[in-house]
Amino acid sequence: MNIAIIGYGRMGKTIERIAQTRGHHIVHIHNGGPMDLEALKAADVAIEFTQPEAAAENIAALLTHGIPVVSGTTGWLEHKASMDALAEQHKVGFLHASNFSLGVNLFFVMNEKLAAMMHAYPEFKPGIHEIHHTGKKDAPSGTAITAAEGVLQAYKELKGWTMNEDDQALRITADRLDPYFGTHEVHYTSDIDTITFTHEAKSRDGFALGAVMAAEWLPGKAGSFGMRDVLNL
Numbered sequence: 495m496n497i498a499i500i501g502y503g504r505m506g507k508t509i510e511r512i513a514q515t516r517g518h519h520i521v522h523i524h525n526g527g528p529m530d531l532e533a534l535k536a537a538d539v540a541i542e543f544t545q546p547e548a549a550a551e552n553i554a555a556l557l558t559h560g561i562p563v564v565s566g567t568t569g570w571l572e573h574k575a576s577m578d579a580l581a582e583q584h585k586v587g588f589l590h591a592s593n594f595s596l597g598v599n600l601f602f603v604m605n606e607k608l609a610a611m612m613h614a615y616p617e618f619k620p621g622i623h624e625i626h627h628t629g630k631k632d633a634p635s636g637t638a639i640t641a642a643e644g645v646l647q648a649y650k651e652l653k654g655w656t657m658n659e660d661d662q663a664l665r666i667t668a669d670r671l672d673p674y675f676g677t678h679e680v681h682y683t684s685d686i687d688t689i690t691f692t693h694e695a696k697s698r699d700g701f702a703l704g705a706v707m708a709a710e711w712l713p714g715k716a717g718s719f720g721m722r723d724v725l726n727l
Contacts, residue, residue, distance in 0.1 A: 495518045495519070495538050495539065495709070495710065495713070496518070496519050496521040496536055496537050496538045496539075497513050497518050497519065497520055497521065497537060497538065497539055497540070497541060497706075497709055498520075498521060498522040498523070498524065498533075498534050498536075498537035498539070498540040498541070498561070499520060499522070499523045499524070499540075499541055500524045500529075500540050500541065500542040500543070500544060500552055500556070501524070501525065501542060501543040501544035501545075501567075502523050502524075502525035503543065504629075504698060505543040505566065505698060505701065505702065505705075506523070506525070506541075506543055508698045508699060508701075508702040509541055509543070509702045509705055509706060510523075511702070512699065512702040512703050512706050513541075513706045513709075516706060516710075518706070518709075521533075521536040521537050522534055522536065522537060524552075526548075529552065529555050529556075531555065531559050534556070534559070534561055535559075535561075537561060538562070538713050539561070539562045539563070539564060539587075539709045539712055539713050540556050540561050540562070540563050540564070541563075541564045541565075541566075541705050541706070541709050542556070542563055542564065542565040542566070542567060543565075543566045543567055543705075544567050545567065545631070546567060546568070546569030546570040546631070546632060547570070548567075549565060549567040549569075549570040549573075550570055550573040550576070550577065553565055553577050553580075553588070554576070554577065554580055557577065557580040557581055557584055557586055557588055558580065558584060560584055560586050561586065562586055562587040562588070562589075562709075562712045562713050562715075563586075563587070563588050563589070564589045564590075564705055564708045564709045564712060565588070565589070565590045565591075566590075566591060566592075566593075566594055566701070566705055568592055568632055568635060568636030568637075568639075569631065569632035569636070571590075571636070574590060577590070577718075578717075578718040581716065581717055581718050582716070582717055582718070585716040586716060587712040587713065587714070587715040587716060587717065587719065588717070588718050588719070589708050589711075589712050589718070589719040589720065589721075589723075589724070590718075590720065591704070591708070591720055591721040592635070592636030592637050592639065592640045593636065593637040593640070593676070593701065593704075593721075594700075594701050594702075594703075594704025594705045594707075594708060594721060595693075595695060595700040595701050595703075595704050596700065596703075596704060596725065597693055597695075597700060598637060598676075598678070598693055598695075598700075599704075599721045599722065599725055599727060600727070601641075601678070601691075601693040602640060602641065602644055603722075603727050604691070605641055605644040605645065605680055605691065606644040606645075606647055606648070608680070608691055609644060609645040609647065609648035609649065609680075610647075610648045612648070612682050612689070613648040613649055615682075617684045617685070618682035618683065618684045618689065619682065619683050619684070620645050620649060620664060620680065620681070620682050621664065621665050621666075621667070621680075621681050621682075621683065622634075622638055622641055622642055622645070622655075622664065622665070622666045622667070622678070622679065622680055622681075623666070623667045623668070623669075623678075623679045623681065624637065624638040624666070624667075624668050624669075624676070624677065624678045624679070625668070625669045625670075625671055625674045625676075625677040626668070626669075626670055626671075626674055626675075626676055626677075627670065627671070627672050627673060627674050627675065628670045628671065628672050630670060633657075633668040633670065634655075634657065634666045634668045635668070635676070635678075637676060637678055638666050638668065638678055639655070639666075641678055641680055642655040642664050642666055643655075645664055645680065646664060649664065652664050675695040675696065675697055675698055676693075676694075676695040676701075677692065677693070677694045677695070678692065678693050678694075679691070679692045680692075704721065704724075707724060708721065708724050711723075711724045
């Protein structure tokens with residue numbers, strides 16, 4: 495399969511390595527500046543890991559030109575509905591995930607089931623803590639927000655999530671420390687004990703492998719998808 499990489503930072507380089515080990519060809523690398531849409535015509539799919547301020551413009555250009563897009567950029571999701579609409583309009587595949595790791599996506603599913611169980615015990619208060627490397631610009635991370643959304647499915651009385659102290663909302667706390675590839679903890683705390691559910695990434699390879707698996711799955715499909723579609727979760 496021919497893959498274009500949009501964004502050539504640490505994730506882009508890891509995706510390149512993983513894709514090549516799986517027998518794919520990197521036909522174009524875009525790393526800022528005007529997008530070379532002529533060169534991108536050779537790609538069966540583009541994998542986009544850039545910055546929040548560039549993601550929507552990049553994705554829109556690709557979808558408008560009929561190129562399927564797998565995107566892992568977070569911090570821009572106020573524009574996602576527009577990208578979903580573009581995918582539908584141009585009958586091309588668009589797949590976004592806050593985290594492509596198989597382990598994290600299993601964590602998301604189990605997190606929802608645990609929250610549904612814990613909601614029956616009001617003496618336990620839920621919360622989320624995450625740690626990423628110092629190069630991670632958005633806080634909380636997209637993974638932490640997805641985990642929060644999973645908890646909030648059960649705790650409908652809470653008024654969304656917050657990074658401030660608020661008894662009426664689910665609190666997310668975040669640290670930026672090196673070397674961390676991504677640690678996410680959902681905790682339930684009572685006056686006498688704490689239950690903790692954690693996923694810890696050991697490298698970027700899990701994220702990159704999931705993104706490449708998504709890129710293998712997406713061509714030929716039309717509309718908006720997520721990793722649960724890829725993994726049949």
